[in-house]
Amino acid sequence: MSLVDYTKFRLKPAEEIRGTFKQINRIFILSCAKCYKIFEEENEEEYTHLLDILGEDHKKIVGHAMIDFLCNNFLSEKRILNLDLSNCASVGVISCGLGVQFVAKLLEGKPVYTLADSVQQSGNSTTEIGYHGISLEEEKCAGCSQCYLNLTGGICPITNCAKGLLNGPCGGATDGKCEVNSSFDCAWVKIHERLKKRGEKFTLESVQIRDYSRPSLKLKSDLSLQNQTLRGEGFYGGLHPLEKKGKTADKKIESFPEPKIAVIFLSQHAGRRAEPSVRLGDKVKVGQKIGEADGFISSPIHSSISGKVISIEERIHPAFQRKDLAIIIENDGGNKFDPLIQPYKDFENLPKETLLEIIRERGIVGLGGAMFPTHVKLSPPKKIDTLIVNGCECEPYLNGDNRIMIQHPKEIFVGIRIIQGILGAERVFVAVEDNKLEAITTLNKFLDKSSSVEIVSLKTKYPQGAEKVLIKRILDREVPSKGLPLDVGVVVSNVGTVFAIYQAVVEGIPLFQRVITVSGENLARPGNYWVKIGTPFKDIIEYCFDKKGGGFLEEYELKMGGPIMGISQTSLDSSVIKGTTGFIVLRKPPVKVSEERDCIKCGRCVEVCPMQLYPLYYSLYGRKGEPGKAIKYNVEDCMECRCCESVCSSKISLLSFIKQEKEYACSSNKA
């Protein structure tokens, strides 16, 4: 692999720096850690050179900070304003012109000096500035907005010809070398040869005259603004993936056929696994408790069908992707309900403790995917003033929450009332992304205007549904690093969970079924279904997949959850659990890029991380085998939204490094 060094700046000559600082004392040095380079270590030599030049005179330099991607104004602003600059009279910046201009603007009251010259790494032999794409190749593009490549065999005359000629060579080339500088190839000789290979010929039929007014300043500034707005919308970072929700958005929730055999895992919640409370051969009814919660942070498990326990064995757990204990029940088709399932008539007057007990006993856990036991979440040790009901569903394809909001608005409001009563929260926000118009209108129609509930429509962006992002977005409160929403007085609950709480408290129904979206490619019956917990994935494939498609796991990738955060399934013997939000079938990419490339510090991962982290350092330390170092980059705050991984220009599997480092951080915290 040969990559071009694209470092954008070099230190100014020593005399110039000494001249600038002749009469200036107490300088604070900010240096940029550079972008677009092979990323192997953190340190950059420019600062040490600067010290050499200034003779390490500490009266002059009062401090130094190196900042990654200094031109990223959002993150750099925070970091610079956190620095103690009170002691310095001026600030010297080692970076390209962008960083200097940004710092000068930010610290308007302080003299800001540049210590570097920005250098053009542009043209291949040219008088024209050329820009590179994301990768560090030699090919350049001048961004002239009138691409000539169709006429010139894919070799750009603007960035390759020293004279920028568009209508053939100047005639001065000797032996294929440019007359301006004989170390360059003549662009037009290259063009001629390329066209010959393609069986084409350059003709002067269409004489090209370059329009130097393009791209107009107006167009550029409009586009810049448009991009700035798009990037900054709502919260820092994030992505705008193609939504692909149309396939199932209008499909009413249907009942999925009952499974013949249900595989009910005993670990369907965060915390300790439930203990089986039935034995082999026992007859069970729908809604009967078959697993007992083991401790406070745990949750009971109920049977979703009526029938006989035929085995208690280990199967591949769909979330952990390793074997875990499950109760296998054979359906007798009787669909007999457990007599304990009775509606609570007077639920409005039940005390808080009884309500929590009902929620716990009915096995309610967070249905957004994390499966945190709801009764724990609703018994926070701190005062809660706000409840956010999360109806964002920002993952592509998924529509389960959307359909619940459309079909069961009244129930959701009852559920909200129940939670509000338990928490004593004064304010409630129902957050819905603006691509779910029908849900927003329906909710507004049934909204009791006198209540403290407010429906907020949010501009669509991934990962809006992450609770920390939502809290920042709606309340402008920042959950502290390593903290929880309750630290800022907020509880975030998924709409699905709210509906399940309604069902548990009002109708007495335990959590034995949930809404999932089945969508993706090559499906005969995509849709939104009420699926019994424990329904094997095989049944779903059988029912929904278009069989003409052929071999399954070889050609298709199966994801439990959304296409971005979802967990790839390796076994069709796994089954639906409480945290299954959807079941997405995607064709495997035709080309699997065979190896990871080196990080070229393009900075995309920093640009998209909604938690404002620096994912590139996780891969750096991960590869070096020094996981402990990543802790200072707050790896524990990562919520694994995979934004960084999906934009990585070197295809580095960042998430595996992150998981590794989180584990390390976790174990070292314990120690």
Next chain:
Amino acid sequence: MLVVQIKPEEEILPKISSKRLFIFECLGCQEIYFPAEDVEKFIDNLKEEIVGKASLDYLCNREFVKEYIERYSKQIKKAQILLVFSCGVGVQIVSSLLEDKIVYTCCDTLYLNGFQGLTVQEFNCDQCGECYLNYTGGICPIAQCPKHLLNGPCGGSQNGKCEVDPDIPCVWQQIVDRLAKLGRLDKLEELVTPRNWSVSLISEPPVKRFP
């Protein structure tokens, strides 16, 4: 930061009429700006036979493109023309890897301010090779003054707006305001030496630091 716009249909369609096409579509910078929907529409409206389509991110990465070309070699062989939707860098990479194929781009490329960094910004840097920001309070006259003036304003600005384009602010006005705020208006009396174009305009070939 390179962004693309689709070329007008009349520029492309005559070149490809009744030919067999293979399409390369770059998804790389879409979180920044890529007219994905326009591209989809453009492709849907094509009447020509499409023998295959490769969508990948970062078409500008030669190594990735090589693997895709290998995977789709049969279809590419069948195609008479390769259509590429990407910035100018991607098109050049594809053409250089498939030298005997006719490769057409469907996009015009332009760049956005702040291209060389990561975040799109309101200011720009032309990489002139001799930074003037020390004289101008940290606002670049080269990248932002359409006349690239180094020693003060041209005198044509009105109400702080540029005479070349009244939509953009006069950068020299901004410089004077900034220096006034810093109490360094005396900076304007220093004469800036003429620009050394040899540093900036005839560049060395790119340095290969990682052979």
